[in-house]
Amino acid sequence: MLKLLKHVGVYVIMIKKTISVPEKWGPFKKQLLLELSKVGLNSIGIVLFISFFVGGVVSIQTALNLQSPLLPKYLVGLASRDSLILEFSPTMISLILAGKVGSSIASEIGSMRVSEQIDALEIMGVNSASFLILPKIIACLFFFPFLVILSMGIGMLGAWIGALSVNITTVDFLYGLKYEFISFYITYAIIKTLFFAFIVSSISAYFGYYAQGGAISVGKSSTEAVVYSSVFILVFNFILTKLILT
Amino acid sequence: MIEIKGIEKSFDDNHVLKNVSFTFEKGKTNLIIGESGSGKTTLLKILVGLHKKDQGTILFNGEDINKMSNKEIRRFRQEIGMLFQGAALYDYLTVEENIMFPLNMFTNKTHREKLQRVNSCLKRVNLEGKNDLMPSELSGGMKKRVAIARAIVMEPKYLFCDEPNSGLDPKTAILIDNLIQEITVEYNITTIVNTHDMNSVIQIGDNIAFIHRGEMWWKGNKENLFRSNNKELSNFVFASKLFKRLKQSS
Numbered sequence: 164m165l166k167l168l169k170h171v172g173v174y175v176i177m178i179k180k181t182i183s184v185p186e187k188w189g190p191f192k193k194q195l196l197l198e199l200s201k202v203g204l205n206s207i208g209i210v211l212f213i214s215f216f217v218g219g220v221v222s223i224q225t226a227l228n229l230q231s232p233l234l235p236k237y238l239v240g241l242a243s244r245d246s247l248i249l250e251f252s253p254t255m256i257s258l259i260l261a262g263k264v265g266s267s268i269a270s271e272i273g274s275m276r277v278s279e280q281i282d283a284l285e286i287m288g289v290n291s292a293s294f295l296i297l298p299k300i301i302a303c304l305f306f307f308p309f310l311v312i313l314s315m316g317i318g319m320l321g322a323w324i325g326a327l328s329v330n331i332t333t334v335d336f337l338y339g340l341k342y343e344f345i346s347f348y349i350t351y352a353i354i355k356t357l358f359f360a361f362i363v364s365s366i367s368a369y370f371g372y373y374a375q376g377g378a379i380s381v382g383k384s385s386t387e388a389v390v391y392s393s394v395f396i397l398v399f400n401f402i403l404t405k406l407i408l409t
Numbered sequence: 410m411i412e413i414k415g416i417e418k419s420f421d422d423n424h425v426l427k428n429v430s431f432t433f434e435k436g437k438t439n440l441i442i443g444e445s446g447s448g449k450t451t452l453l454k455i456l457v458g459l460h461k462k463d464q465g466t467i468l469f470n471g472e473d474i475n476k477m478s479n480k481e482i483r484r485f486r487q488e489i490g491m492l493f494q495g496a497a498l499y500d501y502l503t504v505e506e507n508i509m510f511p512l513n514m515f516t517n518k519t520h521r522e523k524l525q526r527v528n529s530c531l532k533r534v535n536l537e538g539k540n541d542l543m544p545s546e547l548s549g550g551m552k553k554r555v556a557i558a559r560a561i562v563m564e565p566k567y568l569f570c571d572e573p574n575s576g577l578d579p580k581t582a583i584l585i586d587n588l589i590q591e592i593t594v595e596y597n598i599t600t601i602v603n604t605h606d607m608n609s610v611i612q613i614g615d616n617i618a619f620i621h622r623g624e625m626w627w628k629g630n631k632e633n634l635f636r637s638n639n640k641e642l643s644n645f646v647f648a649s650k651l652f653k654r655l656k657q658s659s
Contacts, residue, residue, distance in 0.1 A: 187513065187515075189513060190513050279495060282493065283491065285459065286486065286491045287489075287511050287515075288483045289514055
């Protein structure tokens with residue numbers, strides 16, 4: 164318990180140190196662009212690939228489970244839409260990004276810690292937390308929602324292809340997709356994603372920033388970053404769903 | 410000049426530094442020597458502000474760093490250059506960008522002015538024209554020289570070097586030692602080198618502090634090192650047969 168409280172305290176101190184006005188905007192902007200490219204652009208491929216196939220599988224499984232003649236065929240489109248918007252795209256994509264982006268953030272910052280690059284920044288008088296972590300947090304906050312919206316779109320494309328493969332017509336699928344659409348669900352998904360983006364970037368940065376020792380420690384911090392980010396995503400998913408939807 | 414008085418430091422129950430006092434002189438290469446685990450790295454980290462001391466005073470040119478405001482500390486940090494054991498170059502930046510980094514962060518110079526300064530530093534460490542290489546393309550000695558160039562680019566008043574020769578062959582080690590000494594005299598700065606390389610001690614030891622088990626055991630220079638009767642110092646410095654013979658012949 165004492166250890167957990169210590170972690171929470173150190174995490175809060177790190178966040179306080181991170182969220183500060185950059186000392187110089189030029190180098191900060193350069194760092195931010197680098198992170199936007201690393202966090203966002205490099206993740207588009209995996210998000211598109213996973214979303215397309217999961218979307219397809221969701222619609223096929225829904226179709227196979229709704230084979231009663233009493234149930235309208237457009238339910239496949241409706242169920243796929245709600246599954247993708249409410250849960251798959253914001254939560255599952257964030258969990259996948261926790262693995263990809265989170266481990267990358269922790270290992271990058273951890274390597275800089277053990278090779279004394281962070282000490283070098285501190286000695287120069289640079290706020291290392293703000294310089295290294297803030298651009299990563301901003302990049303995640305900016306790109307995660309974009310990736311999630313992209314995932315929703317591509318997921319629905321996959322769902323449509325999946326639906327066609329189980330003899331659901333395009334007309335039925337599109338009718339279900341538009342049926343009683345609640346636009347607030349998108350807002351809800353974006354709010355969740357912003358929380359998850361902050362969780363992944365800040366928790367991963369925390370484990371990297373306080374890595375000690377050598378290569379083994381960097382590997383350990385990378386694993387811990389993914390595990391704790393995933394745990395907190397699931398816990399916050401529950402809390403936010405309860406707060407926003409009920 | 411840096412004066413330290415009564416420095417104490419403990420990590421939990423481990424009393425690492427015990428009442429350490431010393432004066433690091435300006436324009437001289439000041440060496441902190443001692444066995445591994447003697448507390449010399451802790452002392453160096455306290456001096457550059459990476460560790461906090463438990464007790465004692467540190468005066469940089471008479472100014473007590475503990476009494477400075479945050480703004481003054483930030484300004485003061487720009488007067489410090491540090492050469493790390495592993496060079497600590499930023500992997501994702503080229504040699505030029507690494508050296509230019511402090512200029513980008515703390516000055517309002519134009520790109521041309523910054524480039525001129527970077528090139529003059531590269532020339533000083535005999536690495537002219539290596540601007541576009543990445544740290545991964547450099548040898549150990551070249552990395553150290555780039556790190557020295559980065560350390561002096563802001564024209565610091567204090568240069569700290571943590572085991573500058575570790576992992577280098579004897580010839581390159583001498584080259585780095587000479588470079589550190591030349592820069593110290595040329596810029597008239599206070600240089601503090603943390604080392605357990607006896608070649609460095611004999612080569613550049615203008616002012617030496619020997620730390621043993623966290624205590625200041627001996628103070629002197631390379632000339633009176635050979636005449637000292639301090640047993641612990643002799644055991645440390647003249648551990649190898651070669652140095653024993655050298656002492657006997659002197």
